[in-house]
Amino acid sequence: SSFGDGRVMLEKLVEQPRHIEVQVFGDAHGNVVHLYERDCSLQRRRQKVIEEAPAPGMPDDVRAAMTDAAVKLAQAVGYQGAGTVEFIVDGSKPLGVDTFWFLEMNTRLQVEHPVTEMITGQDLVAWQLLVASGEEIPLAQDEIPLMGHAIEARICAEDPADGFRPGAGLILEFGLLQPIDGETIRWDAGFETGDRVPSNYDSMIAKLIVHGEDRDAAVDLLTETLSHTQLSGVPANTGFLRRCAQSDAFRDGTHHVNWIAEQGDALTQPPAxxxxxxxxxxxxxxxxxxxxxxxxxxxxxxxxxxxxxxxxxxxxxxxxxxxxxxxxxxxxxxxxxxxxxxxxxxxxxxxxxxxxxxxxxxxDADVEAVLGGDSVSAPMPGKLLAVHVKPGDTVTKGDPVAVMEAMKMEHTLPAPRDGVVESVEAAAGDQVAEGDVLVHLEAE
CATH class of the missing domain: 3.30.700 (Glycoprotein, Type 4 Pilin)
Incomplete structure (x- = not known):
């Protein structure tokens, strides 16, 4: 119904999928190369959380088959520039030449391209500019090195313990307390201390990329660096990322696309x-x-x-x-x-x-908090999608009072206590600021 085509496509069901992709580059002279693969299997709601290169447990023959398939696809369409050929992989069994299937191709550099740069020593943005200006790809396939292991963690202003609620606001402190040398630790940040995270965009505010001589060394460096990452003023997912990286499944490379959802509170709730x-x-x-x-x-x-x-x-x-x-x-x-x-x-x-x-x-303030308060306020800047009450309505504590949209997510705002609605201060469609009062209850 979405495409006006009545044909039916049958696809193989993969119940424990891994997500592995191949970085490719093509130029105007007919050259196409790959820069090895990335594993992006640690995901939440189909959004990548941690990416790494090369893929853990990747046999040489499977790498050859997967990268060859990606290069042939790019050659078949005369592709020019940077692109990523993505594959779904059956994670319930060891990687084999018959356990992966084409998913899609992204015709651009992706968020996780730094891990490829770390293991190859290449600047992929510079490659893009060369290819766009008509030059040939700088290296032949057999000249592209594969050095060590790199992992990227996406730092987001969100609260994993509260359903990954994104949070806009003023950043009071933000940064790493370990030296950033660009070789073993790379820090690609869009924000710094004193900046304000807006509600208009995705919640990702920085990327932490680490490199080690092997995967174990890279995982150790990632967990250590996350332990010394400070972000206050807005909610942060750094503790969640650290627990993911410390887990046995991630260290063993047995995680898959659905793994985070299966773990639940073990990953999202901070330890006592x-x-x-x-x-x-x-x-x-x-x-x-x-x-x-x-x-x-x-x-x-x-x-x-x-x-x-x-x-x-x-x-x-x-x-x-x-x-x-x-x-x-x-x-x-x-x-x-x-x-x-x-x-x-x-x-x-x-x-x-x-x-x-x-x-x-x-x-004095605690007494008001215990009573539940007399108002419902916007917890962050955003757009009010709906107001479910009107003056005179009776509400019970926890009843949905309003719904707002902020940072690409919907948030239901509950009544703070039992009571009667005295006034409604905003309407659906309004842009509201953090702290704006939306609904008043009659004082008790």
């Missing part, structure tokens, strides 16, 4: 040790009295009629607790927390790539 380390880091800051200029600023827990009590009240989400850092051990395997002071009483902590917002309670 990361949250614990983040909370204790804030407690240490709150209890630090090194800058005290009067006796009243000394936080040693002194009490006139009892033993000293040295605790700090901190909140993560709705959970508030008192912590004495001396009574809590930090997991030695937990990465070092990096703390960003957002505002008085609020800290963004990045631990192992996971972002944790830790607050020192303001009890």
């Amino acid at each position: 040790a990361h949250q614990h380390a983040s909370v204790l880091a804030v407690c240490d800051i709150e209890l630090d009295d090194s800058a005290a200029v009067t006796p009243w600023g000394i936080r040693d827990g002194f009490r006139a009629n009892g033993a000293p009590v040295r605790k700090a009240a901190v909140a993560v989400g709705a959970d508030v607790d008192w912590f004495d850092p001396s009574e809590h051990d930090v997991d030695p395997d937990a990465p070092l927390p990096f703390v960003t002071d957002i505002s008085p009483r609020r800290y963004a902590v990045t631990t192992g790539g996971d972002n944790v917002l830790v607050e020192v309670p303001d009890y």
Whole structure:
């Protein structure tokens, strides 16, 4: 029905698919070469998450068959420029010359082209410019090297623990705490500290590419670098990427296109040790009295009629607790927390790539939070698609009140508590800013 063609196409069902693609280049002189293959099997909703080159477990005869098929396809259409020939591969069995099938061809450079540049030592953008100006491809097929292993991780402003909700906003801190040498670590970023992530585009804001002498070395470097990647102010998927790379399935190369969906919370939810380390880091800051200029600023827990009590009240989400850092051990395997002071009483902590917002309670504001609040506000800039209520309607906590679109995703906004709608401040089709009040409930 989409193409006005009544014919039916039957395709082979591959239940555990891998996604392997071949980088090709053609010029106006009839030359076509390949620059080996990339494995892009780690995907979420058919969007690539981590890509690598070459493909893990790729036998020489299968590489020869796959790259030969890609080159023949490009030759058959007289292709010029950079392109990617993509294949679906049966991941339920070892790679063989009869386990892959043509999927599509992308007639451009792709997001993951840096891993090909890392293993070949070539600048594919420079190649494009040469070919476009009528020059021949710089190297013959037998001159293109294959050196080591490279992996790329897509850094996105999104919250894996909340259904990968994308997040626009001001970036407070962003960057790697490891040296970027361009050879073992490459950092292709579109944003930096102080930039604002808009709601108009895809949530990807940077690419981390690493290179090692073999795949194990590359995976180790990727996980280590993600542990020291700081992104605060907007949600981040760096912790999720780190858990993917640390998993047995990824290290063994047995992951497939549906693997992330099958793992669920094991990948998307930050480990308790990361949250614990983040909370204790804030407690240490709150209890630090090194800058005290009067006796009243000394936080040693002194009490006139009892033993000293040295605790700090901190909140993560709705959970508030008192912590004495001396009574809590930090997991030695937990990465070092990096703390960003957002505002008085609020800290963004990045631990192992996971972002944790830790607050020192303001009890007046907490009363309002416990009651659920009287309004529904836009959590990010975007377009309001629908408003499901009108003044006078009765709502129950959690009822869908409005739907908005931001960063290519739809978000349903729920009622914060039981109540009656007092007013509606926006209509479907409106562009709204982060924090704009959309619906008021009658005060209780």
